[in-house]
Amino acid sequence: MFCADSISRSVRRLRKTCHRRRKGTVLVLSALLxxxxxxxxxxxxxxxxxxxxxxxxxxxxxxxxxxxxxxxxxxxxxxxxxxxxxxxxxxxxxxxxxxxxxxxxxxxxxxxxxxxxxxxxxxxxxxxxxxxxxxxxxxxxxxxxxxxxxxxxxxxxxxxxxxxxxxxxxxxxYQPRDIVLVLDFSASMNDDSELRRIYKYGESARATVEASLLEIWQDLGSPTYGNMEFQPQYVSSTNNQTIKNILGL
Known part of the structure; x- marks a missing residue:
């Protein structure tokens, strides 16, 4: 009986000690969480x-x-x-x-x-x-x-x-574009538009045509933006490669 009572009291003391040691554990876990x-x-x-x-x-x-x-x-x-x-x-x-x-x-x-x-x-x-x-x-x-x-x-x-x-x-x-305006003055298009007949309308006809082309060129926007300048050239040739070489194309 003595041994049993001693063991029982020891177990109860151990449980109380463990219970006291577990106090505050939830608080620590809550803080970590x-x-x-x-x-x-x-x-x-x-x-x-x-x-x-x-x-x-x-x-x-x-x-x-x-x-x-x-x-x-x-x-x-x-x-x-x-x-x-x-x-x-x-x-x-x-x-x-x-x-x-x-x-x-x-x-x-x-x-x-x-x-x-x-x-x-x-x-x-x-x-x-x-x-x-x-x-x-x-x-x-x-x-x-x-x-x-x-x-x-x-x-x-x-x-x-x-x-x-x-x-x-x-x-x-922004991709700039150079625009080439080509007017065909050959006889195959229209007799009135032949280059040799442009003076038929007066000495200022060529200047008038060029002024109109310059106005078109400016209205296209940003004449200084790009590589080509306004340089009218009159070419009389039936060879495409010759025309390209003269125009620098």
């Missing part, structure tokens, strides 16, 4: 926010590059300002859209403030090597680079991450 949950929450919310900012910045940069390339015909400076203007017409994060009133003044102020975060370059795009080369001589492409800096994290701050930076780049190409 809270850290894991916060990390998962930070990954889901903050990473989603990062991807949203990335998509908005990419969209704005694409629009800026396309707008800049479409304005290259008006000069490099106009293209760069046009690209910046369209960059600000697309909201990125907490960026405030500029009002139409005094937009030019506000745009210049924004460019001065973000001189290290926004860049527009003009040049040429090699379709074979897929390389952009910066050049101010008859540029045919625009490259826009932008960085959205110090975007705040939300839950990741608990883990020591305060903010992040996002970068995006886009290249748009």
């Amino acid at each position: 809270m850290l894991v949950l916060m990390a998962m929450l930070a990954c889901s919310v903050d990473l989603g926010y990062m991807y949203a900012i990335k998509a908005e910045l990419s969209r704005a940069v694409d629009a800026a590059a396309l707008a800049g390339a479409g304005s290259l015909v008006d000069g490099s400076q106009v293209a760069q300002l046009r690209a910046a203007d369209f960059m600000l017409r697309n909201r990125v994060g907490s960026q405030v859209l500029l009002e139409e009133q005094d937009r030019d003044t506000l745009l210049e102020a924004w460019l001065a403030e973000h001189v290290n975060d926004f860049e527009v370059q003009v040049g040429h795009w090699d379709t074979q090597a897929r390389v952009f080369t910066q050049s101010d001589y008859l540029p045919s492409a625009v490259r826009v680079s932008a960085r959205y800096s110090n975007a705040p994290f939300f839950f990741a701050r608990v883990l020591g991450f305060q903010d992040f930076d996002i970068q995006a780049e886009a290249i748009a190409r």
Whole structure:
């Protein structure tokens, strides 16, 4: 009986000791699980926010590059300002859209403030090597680079991450076209249009024809954009290769 009572009391004391040792275990596990949950929450919310900012910045940069390339015909400076203007017409994060009133003044102020975060370059795009080369001589492409800096994290701050930076780049190409207008003055077309009969209408007929052609050439747009100049040439030959050689085609 004595041995049985001693063993029973020892077992009860052991159970009480183990029970006391287990107190607070749930609190420790809860604290550890809270850290894991916060990390998962930070990954889901903050990473989603990062991807949203990335998509908005990419969209704005694409629009800026396309707008800049479409304005290259008006000069490099106009293209760069046009690209910046369209960059600000697309909201990125907490960026405030500029009002139409005094937009030019506000745009210049924004460019001065973000001189290290926004860049527009003009040049040429090699379709074979897929390389952009910066050049101010008859540029045919625009490259826009932008960085959205110090975007705040939300839950990741608990883990020591305060903010992040996002970068995006886009290249748009404007393909110039040289247009050749050929007027056939041969007798096979019309007797009245023969080159030797042009003076039939007066000494100023040739100058009038050339002035009309020059007006057409200018109305086509951007006469300084491209490689060919307005140089009317009159060729009398029935050989196609001879005509091409004379015209430099």
